[in-house]
Amino acid sequence: MFVNMFSSIFLLFIISVDRCVVVRFPVWAQNQRTVKKASVIVMLAWIVSALLSTPSAIYRNIKEDHMTSIKMCYYRYTDVKNHIAIVVYRFIFGFVIPFLVIITCYAVIIRKLKTNQMAKSKKPFRIMAVLIVCFFICWFPFHTVAFMELDTKYHSLVPTGQKITTTLLTANSFMNPFLYAFMGKDFKRNCYTILSKIEIAIKEEGRSTVRGTFMTNSGEGLLSTTV
Structure with missing residues (x-):
């Protein structure tokens, strides 16, 4: 789960x-x-x-409920300081640094577009604003619940909070393709191109099938006539 969390954030980062480099230093x-460098x-x-x-894997353990024989994963920290350290470094490397860099990059892009009057509409600015807001809404609650877990007075709220925040993380992964690709100005055109290619391929396959059937039938007729 945490490998997926960090990788998702780093890829957005x-x-x-x-995008900032492309706009700033074209x-x-x-x-x-x-492609090689990108890979x-x-x-x-x-x-x-x-x-x-x-660290999440190191402090992970399994316990079994003897009544139901159900096995569950849980964290077994050797020290409270270790728990605090893990929550803090996740927050710093998994949210604070990427969020600040993303905001900075899009601020630079917006300034460059406005300065050179490259954007004829407000759509790019709206998309960038939505990207930043969605990132914050989907990721910040998860880290908030993680900090709540450190305080015993919030322990009753943590299980529900974890379910909600995990849903938000999943929603963010679902929304990213729409936000980063489907909102592109060439998306509709590409969709129509793909659909037209599929339609052409189906028609060609249909013609070849009919042609093959016709030739087979003709061959069978010729064979029967010869016999």
């Missing part, structure tokens, strides 16, 4: 930085941005995500 970006960066994001998720 990378996308924001990449010539350099055109010459330096390659290396994405792999590094996954590796760092796995490393940051290691």
Whole structure:
């Protein structure tokens, strides 16, 4: 779960930085941005995500309910300080730093677009605002509940809070394709192109099937006539 959490955030982080670089340094970006470099960066994001998720695996344990024989995962921290340290570093590396970088990148992009009057409509600014707000709404509650878990007076609220915040995290993963791709100005055109290609392929397959059936029937007729 935490590998997925960190990797999702880091990929959004990378996308924001990449967009900022393209807008701020278009010539350099055109010459330096390659698929190979992008693949290396994405792999590094996954590796760092796995490393940051290691403490969660170390302090994870399994207990069995003898009445129902159901096994459950739970955290068994050797010290309260370890629990606090893990919650804090998750908050810093999994929210604070990426959120600040994402805000900074989109602020730079907005300023550049306004300065050069590159944006003819307000749609890009609305999309960037929605991206930032969705990121905050979906991720901040999770870390809030994690801090609540450190205080015993909130323990009764934590299970419900974890269910709600986990749902928000899942919702964020669901919304990202729409926010980062489907809102693009070429999305509708690409959709129509794909649909038209599928339609052409189906028609060609139908013609080939009919042609193959006709040739088979003709061959059978010729064979029977010859016999």
